[in-house]
Every structure is written in structure tokens, then in C-alpha cells.
Amino acid sequence: MAAGLSSALLAPRSGLIVPDPVAAEELWSAQEIGRARRYGLGQMALGAAGGLLQGGVLLALARRPPAALLRAQRAPLAATALTAAGLAAVDTVVGLPTAALTRRRALRVGLATQSWRGWAGDTAKATAIGAGLAALAAPATVGLMRRRGDRWWLPGAVGAVGAGAALSFLAPVALDPLFNRFTPLPAGELREQVLDLARRAGVRVREVYESDASRRTTAANAYVAGYGASRRIVLWDTLLREFSPAEARLVVAHELAHVRHRDVQNRLVALAAMAPVAARAVARVTGALDRSPEPGPATVAPLALAAGVVGALMGPPGSALSRRVESRADAFALALTDEPEPFVSFEQRIVRQNLADPDPPRLLVRLFGTHPPAVERIGVARAYARGVRAGY
Numbered sequence: 001m002a003a004g005l006s007s008a009l010l011a012p013r014s015g016l017i018v019p020d021p022v023a024a025e026e027l028w029s030a031q032e033i034g035r036a037r038r039y040g041l042g043q044m045a046l047g048a049a050g051g052l053l054q055g056g057v058l059l060a061l062a063r064r065p066p067a068a069l070l071r072a073q074r075a076p077l078a079a080t081a082l083t084a085a086g087l088a089a090v091d092t093v094v095g096l097p098t099a100a101l102t103r104r105r106a107l108r109v110g111l112a113t114q115s116w117r118g119w120a121g122d123t124a125k126a127t128a129i130g131a132g133l134a135a136l137a138a139p140a141t142v143g144l145m146r147r148r149g150d151r152w153w154l155p156g157a158v159g160a161v162g163a164g165a166a167l168s169f170l171a172p173v174a175l176d177p178l179f180n181r182f183t184p185l186p187a188g189e190l191r192e193q194v195l196d197l198a199r200r201a202g203v204r205v206r207e208v209y210e211s212d213a214s215r216r217t218t219a220a221n222a223y224v225a226g227y228g229a230s231r232r233i234v235l236w237d238t239l240l241r242e243f244s245p246a247e248a249r250l251v252v253a254h255e256l257a258h259v260r261h262r263d264v265q266n267r268l269v270a271l272a273a274m275a276p277v278a279a280r281a282v283a284r285v286t287g288a289l290d291r292s293p294e295p296g297p298a299t300v301a302p303l304a305l306a307a308g309v310v311g312a313l314m315g316p317p318g319s320a321l322s323r324r325v326e327s328r329a330d331a332f333a334l335a336l337t338d339e340p341e342p343f344v345s346f347e348q349r350i351v352r353q354n355l356a357d358p359d360p361p362r363l364l365v366r367l368f369g370t371h372p373p374a375v376e377r378i379g380v381a382r383a384y385a386r387g388v389r390a391g392y
Contacts, residue, residue: 010266010269010270010273010321011320011321011324011325012261012324012325012327012328014390015261015328015331015332015390016324016327016328016331016390017327017330017331017334017380017383017384017388017389017390018383018388019372019376019377019378019379019380019382019383020379020380020382020383020386021379022375022376022378022379022382023375024358024359024374024375027348027358027375027378028348028351028352028358032351032352033357033358033359035355036351036355036356036357036358037357037360039105039109039355040355040356040357040360042105043102043105043106044364044368046098046101046102046105047098047102049098050094050095050097050098050099050102051308053094053095053097053098054091054094054095055305055308055309057090057091057094058087058301058302058304058305058308059289059305061087061301062289062290062291062301062302062305063289063291064291065291065292065298065301066298069083069292069296069297069298070291070292070293070296070298076142076146076295076296076297077139077142077143078139079296079297080138080139080142080296080297080299080300081135081136081138081139082135082297083138083297083298083300084131084134084135084137084138084139084300084304085131085132085134085135086131087134087300087301087304088127088130088131088134089127089131091130092123092126092127092130096123099123103119106217109355110218111217111218111219111354111355112216112217112218113214113215113216113217113218114215114216114217118215118216119216122179122216125178125179129175129178137163138300138303140159141156141159141303142295142296142299142300142303144156144159145295145299146294146295150283150287152283153276153279153280153282153283154276154279156279156282156283157275157276157278157279157280158275160271160275160278160279161268161271161272161275164268164271165268168264168267168268169226169227169264172223172225172226172234173225173226173230176211176225176234180211180212180213180215181211181212182209182210182211182234183209183210183212184207184208184209184210185208185209185210185235189245190240190245190248190249191208193245193249194208194233194235194249194252195208197249197252197253197256197336197337198233198256200336201253201256201257201259201260201332201336202260203224203231203256203259203260204228204231205224205231205232205233206226206230206231206232207232207233208232208233208234208235209232209233209234209235210234210235210236210237210240211234211235211236211237212237213236213237213238214236214237214238214241217238218238218242218353219236219238219353219354220236220238220239220242220243220251220350220353220354221236221238221239221251222234222235222236222239222248222251222252222255223255224255224256224258224259231259233252233255233256235248235251235252239251242349242353243346243349244342244345246337246339246342247342247343247345247346247349249337249339249342250333250334250337250339250342250343250346251333251346253332253333253336253337254329254330254332254333255329256332256333256336257328257329257332257333257336258325258329260332261325261328261329261332263325263329266325267321267325270318270321274314274318278310278311278314281306281310281313282303282306282307282310283306285302285305285306285309285310286299286302286303286306289302289305289306290302290303315367315368316366316367316368319366319367319368319369319370320366322370322371323365323369323370323371323372326370326371326372327372327376327377327380328390330343330372330377330380330381331380331384331390332390334380334381334384335384335389335390340381340382340384340385341385343377343378343381343384344378344381344382347374347377347378347381348374348378350374351374356374357373358373358374358375359373359374359375360373
């Protein structure tokens with residue numbers, strides 16, 4: 001309830017365009033729609049299966065924690081850090097079968113391009129990062145439990161918001177280079193157009209980079225990373241190779257909208273609003289699952305399971321907020337570029353290239369959709385083309 005209320009209060013109420021009705025069959029063939037839907041539902045089912053497997057392992061460890069964890073009380077916080085890091089590695093191993101099947105399906109349809117060896121290397125890096133973060137977060141949380149007792153969740157909520165803020169600003173700059181190479185976009189017309197978009201959007205940008213995303217995927221994207229003087233625009237090489245300059249400009253304009261409207265900061269506000277309720281729920285579920293006499297290494301599994309369950313329950317309100325934010329960014333991009341036709345062509349092509357369902361079932365959109373469906377986004381562009389404006 002609190003998640004839904006905070007999402008409703010923070011959702012944009014201006015800067016939006018009501019989309020014209022669009023039928024997917026107008027723009028994509030029945031074969032394309034069916035193929036994308038089958039692929040998406042299959043990937044979703046594999047993701048759910050992997051989540052259930054990982055949750056099952058956590059539940060088993062919570063109900064019957066190894067005796068060694070129950071005895072590790074001489075240095076409980078150090079043991080908790082090691083346990084959390086180990087559990088992160090176990091989580092990856094348990095999820096490998098479904099992750100490999102997901103990747104195999106992506107390879108079959110041409111979405112994935114990376115070798116299995118490269119994929120294994122990236123998985124190992126991601127696991128190491130996750131283990132390191134878990135080794136920091138778990139002992140901090142368990143330490144709060146030991147000092148604050150049943151009231152640990154309130155300072156825990158403050159810490160979660162602080163950690164979320166740090167990751168939001170540092171991850172694109174500190175972690176992304178571990179997985180991709182970034183090179184300055186060569187001087188030329190597109191670079192000047194991108195920088196001009198940033199100026200007209202009122203966004204200070206230090207540099208424009210090209211990322212070698214094609215080493216892993218054929219999907220296309222762009223984003224704005226960093227903060228203040230370190231802010232940069234990043235365009236995937238797949239976007240530069242497969243799409244027109246006008247289409248690339250629209251993607252950049254959309255991403256600049258998020259900076260102009262301070263969407264990252266606003267999402268942190270939403271996180272701060274939901275954090276106390278979420279932390280209290282996590283505390284209650286953890287208390288019900290934890291079999292250890294006092295918080296320690298054996299608490300890690302029930303804590304991780306509780307966080308996963310509560311996070312899943314709070315997902316739909318967060319997704320609803322995200323869809324409104326993305327709709328506003330689309331309207332801003334159209335106003336900034338005044339190019340509705342390339343907007344439509346981009347959506348048509350990106351659906352084919354990313355094998356995305358252009359009009360997924362409403363229930364799936366409400367539960368999991370962080371972006372409006374492609375038919376709705378094209379409806380916004382069509383409304384703009386016939387003169388509807390969002391007030392910019």
C-alpha cells in the first residue's frame with residue numbers, strides 16, 4: 001500500500017501526451033508479433049524458474065542452517081561477511097542452468113553475440129562484484145540487528161537509501177568499464193548534434209562516448225551516465241551502426257529527459273519513501289525465518305530471502321511509476337527533436353531488433369513493465385504529429 005501511494009504521489013502529472021490508439025497489426029506482421037511474444041514469455045518463464053530455484057536454496061538454508069554457521073560467534077561480523085560472499089557465489093551457481101538456457105535462446109534468435117567464454121568471464125565478474133557488495137551489506141545489517149534489536153529496520157532503511165544513491169551515481173562510472181570499452185565519439189556531425197541536444201535540453205555534458213555493446217548483443221541503446229562535471233552520453237555501437245542519425249538523436253533526447261527532470265533523484269525520493277515500510281517488512285519476515293539464537297552468519301539466508309520476497313511485492317508500484325516517467329521522457333524527446341516519423345520508425349525497428357513484444361498482455365505490463373509498450377509509445381508520436389503537445 002505504501003509503495004503504491006508513494007508511486008502515485010511521485011508520478012509525473014504534466015509533460016505527458018495521451019497516446020492515440022495503435023494496433024500492433026498495423027506495424028508488424030502476425031508472425032513477428034507471435035515470435036516476439038513466444039520469445040519473451042519463454043525468457044520470462046526461465047527467469048522465474050531461476051528465481052524459484054535460488055529462493056528454494058535460501059529457504060532451505062534458512063530453515064536448516066549449517067551447524068558451522070550457528071557456532072560462528074567468536075567473530076560474528078567477519079563470519080557474516082564471508083557467508084554473504086559465499087552465498088552470492090552459490091546463488092550464481094544455482095541460477096546457472098536457467099541463465100545458460102536463457103542465453104542459448106538469445107543466441108538462437110541472434111540477440112546475443114558474445115562467446116560462451118566471454119559470457120562466463122562476465123558472469124564471474126558480476127558474481128565477484130555481487131559478493132563484494134554482499135560482504136559489505138550483510139555484516140552492516142547484522143551489526144544493526146545485534147545493537148538495535150527489533151528496531152534495526154529504521155537505521156537499516158536509511159542505510160539502504162544511502163547505498164542506493166551511491167550505486168546510482170557510481171555504478172555507471174565505476175562498474176560499466178569492467179564490462180565494456182568506451183571510446184570518445186569521433187568529431188563529426190552526429191557528435192555535434194548530440195552535444196547540441198544536450199545544450200538545448202539544459203544538460204551539462206562533458207563527453208560523448210561509444211560503447212562496444214556489440215561484443216555481447218545486437219540490441220541497441222544509449223544512456224547518460226555520471227553526475228555534474230563527470231556526466232557523459234554513451235551510445236551503443238549497435239545504435240550507431242543499425243539506426244539512422246535521426247533515430248539515434250531521439251534515443252539521446254529521451255535519455256537527456258531523465259536528467260532534465262531529475263528522474264534518478266526522484267526515484268531515490270521514491271526509494272526513501274518506501275524504504276521504512278519495506279525494511280520493517282523485511283525485518284518481520286527475517287525474524288520469522290531466522291533459526292539462529294542471535295543475529296549472525298545464519299541470519300544471512302533468511303535476510304536475503306526476506307529482501308527478495310518484499311522486493312518482488314513492491315515491484316509493480318515501482319514499475320507503474322517508471323512507465324509514467326518513461327512516457328514523459330518520450331514526450332520531451334519529441335518536443336526537443338520535433339521528429340515524430342523517426343520516432344515511429346525507431347520503435348518499429350527496435351521491436352524487431354530486440355525481439356520485443358510490441359503489445360504484451362495488460363497484466364504483464366502492470367506487473368513487470370518498466371516502459372510503456374511500443375504501441376503506446378508510437379501512439380504518443382502519432383498524437384504529437386497531429387499537433388498534441390505536452391506543454392514544453
